[in-house]
Amino acid sequence: MRVVVIGGSGHIGTFLVPRLVRAGHEVISISRGARAPYADAPEWEQVRQVLADRQREDGEGVFGSRVAGLSPDVVVDLICFTVEAATALVERLRGGTGHLLHCGSVWRYGPSHKLPISETTGTAPFGEYGIQKDRIARMLKEETASGGLVTTSLHPGHIVGPGWHPIGPLGNLDPAVWSTLSAGKPLQIPGDGAELMHHVHADDVAQAFERAIEHRDAAAGEDFNVVAPTALNVRGYAHTAAGWFGQSASLEPVTWEEFRRTTTPEHAGTSWEHLYRSHCFSIGKAEALLGYAPRYEPEAAVLESVRWLIEHDGLQVARPLIA
Numbered sequence: 001m002r003v004v005v006i007g008g009s010g011h012i013g014t015f016l017v018p019r020l021v022r023a024g025h026e027v028i029s030i031s032r033g034a035r036a037p038y039a040d041a042p043e044w045e046q047v048r049q050v051l052a053d054r055q056r057e058d059g060e061g062v063f064g065s066r067v068a069g070l071s072p073d074v075v076v077d078l079i080c081f082t083v084e085a086a087t088a089l090v091e092r093l094r095g096g097t098g099h100l101l102h103c104g105s106v107w108r109y110g111p112s113h114k115l116p117i118s119e120t121t122g123t124a125p126f127g128e129y130g131i132q133k134d135r136i137a138r139m140l141k142e143e144t145a146s147g148g149l150v151t152t153s154l155h156p157g158h159i160v161g162p163g164w165h166p167i168g169p170l171g172n173l174d175p176a177v178w179s180t181l182s183a184g185k186p187l188q189i190p191g192d193g194a195e196l197m198h199h200v201h202a203d204d205v206a207q208a209f210e211r212a213i214e215h216r217d218a219a220a221g222e223d224f225n226v227v228a229p230t231a232l233n234v235r236g237y238a239h240t241a242a243g244w245f246g247q248s249a250s251l252e253p254v255t256w257e258e259f260r261r262t263t264t265p266e267h268a269g270t271s272w273e274h275l276y277r278s279h280c281f282s283i284g285k286a287e288a289l290l291g292y293a294p295r296y297e298p299e300a301a302v303l304e305s306v307r308w309l310i311e312h313d314g315l316q317v318a319r320p321l322i323a
Helices: 011-022 042-046 054-060 063-068 083-093 128-145 176-183 202-214 234-243 256-261 265-277 284-290 298-311
Strands: 002-006 026-031 048-051 074-077 099-103 151-156 158-160 186-190 199-201 222-226 250-254
Touching: 002 011, 011 026, 011 042, 011 202, 054 063, 054 083, 063 083, 074 083, 074 202, 083 099, 083 128, 099 128, 099 202, 128 151, 128 222, 151 202, 158 202, 158 298, 176 186, 176 234, 186 234, 186 256, 186 265, 199 202, 199 298, 202 222, 202 284, 222 284, 234 298, 250 256, 256 265
Parallel strands: 002 026, 002 074, 026 048, 074 099, 099 151, 151 222, 158 199, 186 250
Antiparallel strands: none
C-alpha cells in the first residue's frame, strides 16, 4: 500500500518508516526537513520525502489537500495537536483514503484513580495538550462509528529511544539527575516516591502503528494505549538508574514547596505534570486486537537513551555505565 507518514523524521517515524518499507509498502514521509531521523537506516533511501510546514499549511487550509493529493491508501498522522487540524484532515481524506491513524497521548487521561488504566477507565484530562488529544480521539471514534473514514488512534506513554533525553526519575528532563545518581549523591524527590511514570520505546510505538495498519478491521474505530509492559515509580526508577553506574540511590523525600526551591520553574512544572498524573496503563486491548508485543521494559528503553546520550557527549555523568 501507499502509506503517507506525517512527521516521518520524528521519534516514532524514525522507526516506523523503515518498518513500513521492510513490510513492502510504498512510503512517503512529510516533514519540515528541519532534521534527519534520529537513527540511520538503509530503508530511508527508498522513501519519498515531501517538505511541508504542517502548522502553516493548516492555517492556510491547504494541508489536507496536500496529503490527499499524494493518493494514499493509509495516512499516519504523528504531529496533530488540535481537533480542528484533525477534523480538517478527516474531511479531506473521507471517501478517498482507506485508513487514517492518529498519534495521541496518554495525557488524554487525567490523574489515576484505578490502576492499570484501560481505554475506558481513565479520568478526564486537564491541560490543553491532553484535552485536545482526548477530543481528537473521540472525534475519530465517532467518525468511524458513523460510517465515515476508517480511523484509529494510538496513545503512547513517555517515548524514549536513542537521540533524545528521557523523562527522568524526577518526572522531568533535567540532566542533573543523571550526574547526581551516577555520583551517589543524595537526590531530593517530591512526595514519597510512589508516583508512577509509564515509558515506551519509540520502536515499540512504531510496532503498534505497523500492526494497526496490518489489522485494519480490528483497529477500525478503536483507540489503544501503547506503553511498555510495566511502569516505574520514582524510587524504583532512581534505584535502578543509580545501579547502572554501580551506585545506590540516596533519596530524600521533600515537600513540593521545598522541591520547587531546588530547581527551575520549568523543571518543577514538568515534574508535577508527570507525577501528579501517576499513570500506569493496561495494554491488554492492543495485545488482543493488534498483537502488540513490546520488546522493551521501561528501564531497558531508558538505559538505551542514556547510553546513547553519554556516547554522543549529550549527558555529563560522574561515573561510567557498568550496565
